[in-house]
Amino acid sequence: MNEHQFDNANALVCNRNEDLDRQKGKNRKTVSTEKVLTVEELHVSFKTFGGEVQALRGVSFELYKGETLAIVGESGCGKSVTANTIMGLIPQPPGRIKNGKVLFKGKDLTKLSKAGLRKIQGVDISMIFQDPMTALNPTLQIGEQLTEGYRTHHKVSKANAREKAIEMLELVGIPNPEERLKQYPHQFSGGMRQRIVIAIALICEPELLIADEPTTALDVTIQAQILELFNEIQEKTGVSIILITHDLGVVAKIADRIAVMYAGKVIEIGEKREIFYTPQHPYTKGLLNSVPRLDLKEEELQPIEGTPPDLFAPPVGCPFTARCPFAMDVCDRVYPETTHLTKNHAVNCWLQDERAKLVFT
């Protein structure tokens, strides 16, 4: 009996090693240069009783085919507003897209009519929300929720849609899909519900998947399962993913590139290793130093003192000035130009300026 157990344990270890090799190969993938999405100088504001909140103040980035771009930042930095703007989910009013473009397949999504948007939402671009408990309709069988979008966009028979739904449930790893189709959301656990939400998002085979904090509401062991699923799905379908999160551990695991946002602007963007190992912006460095690491023994946490600026009246210069240990006079007055350090790594910080070297010698 004991020997038997050892065999099992060995099999487990072997499986794990295979997984590991596959993962390694995957993480070193070369990202294609074909652009799926281009966001240019996006400005979005919301009217409130207290005045106008300038949620996005010039956000630009590109997304390539088959890659995962993580957008990280603290609450209120505009990462969710960015996602909602791309998806066309900004309620207008009170929101207003004041400036900028979201280019997808040659079309500017910010200029499309409602009907035009509907042809893209859920078909070419779909979205996964944070809370799987509220993203599903509690009164509908999950089979209906899965096929609703597919039948609307593809004009197929119920039987065909059902087949597709079963295929999707298998893809996201839900056992007994035939029976599960007839069940209601409350009959599923949190992790299973998130799998269903992912299946719904993928059923029309979108080119772009936006995931807004997809694992924040889940426990770590379940989070690990879902992150694994994202990797598998991207491998199988080649979908491009925009992942919005505040968890740098999650980012280290599944992102290819990272955009760091602060007070409605992208302050640094680059490949995963560039951001983690050679961060240039003091805010990026501060963020990396303020998370405790499980693998280090004696470490000192270095919190970033202070709080982000008020977006009712954002500063003209660099918004991080008030919290920045390297702030100079110019930082408060003029917003820094973008400095391109490598092909993919760009940062907005006055410290990159030649003249800053004279100050810090």
Add this chain to the structure above:
Amino acid sequence: MTQPALLSVIELKRYFDVGRGDQLKAVDGISFDIYKGETFGLVGESGCGKSTAGRTILGLYNKTDGEVLYDGQSVHDMTSKERRHFLKRMQMIFQDPYASLNPRSTVYEIITEPMQIHGLYKTKKEMRNRVNELLEDVGLSGDHANRYPHEFSGGQRQRIGIARSLALDPEFIIADEPISALDVSVQAQVVKLLQRLQREKGLTYLFIAHDLSMVKYISDRIGVMYLGHMVELTTSAQLYEKPLHPYTEALLSAIPIPDPDIEELRERILLQGELPSPINPPSGCVFRTRCPYAMQVCAELKPKWLEKESGHFVACHLHDEKVMARNDTIVVPELSQ
């Protein structure tokens, strides 16, 4: 540690009636000691009973069975006078800084309420001075006393909650997920604050959280809970270097590390399935339904709480030599409980 424990939790149980005669076993027999001046971390995933344990220890919930001894005195068998005195010594910080402060009270009113209940200060001036002192202790200023909670950010509100918990000068603080509602950079600020206060005032903490990396950072010793049971307890360094329980191992491996190279090379143990219902928990070892090493004996026998090394406790048959040595245990039905 030779000194007597400040807090002893002995076989504590807390069940909730959920109708139809069913009981939800939120905490099902946990035992541990906390010594003066240390930080004890209690971790586990949602629904493991860690918050219920914290609230039962403070006496916010009645116990179902077992004992909580604070300084030798049972927390649940106190007269109201004794309890009043006890609450001066033990206080709590709550998770949600938005829900735990009364929006209609000023910061001054929030912080002085416990002082007034206990009649600590005779004059208004003394009280005002004390409030200023407390606010400065937590990194705010006396000017903030006349403002309302909505004027503060999440991190600042949590500081107000901490100031309130310090108002009675307690020696023991239960912090129930004090940072999980805050942003990453602010989390570090609050944890640093808690550490500084501990040094300055000699506080003892019971730190409840689901974020194992933060718990490891702040705690001296850590207890890991799963479905109402304590599965492992040891020092925080030992827990990471030499986890004994398969659940601890899986939990540690599931936490992503913010370092791409390390993250890529890590072995990950993916647990299958999800948490079973605490209304009808599995027989024997509660973790066996998700355990990669589950044996038949795990379904039949509840694992013993064993001290494998000095101060390193674990509840798992894999580490029970007596069970592992007996080949027949696996098929002996009369041992099932």
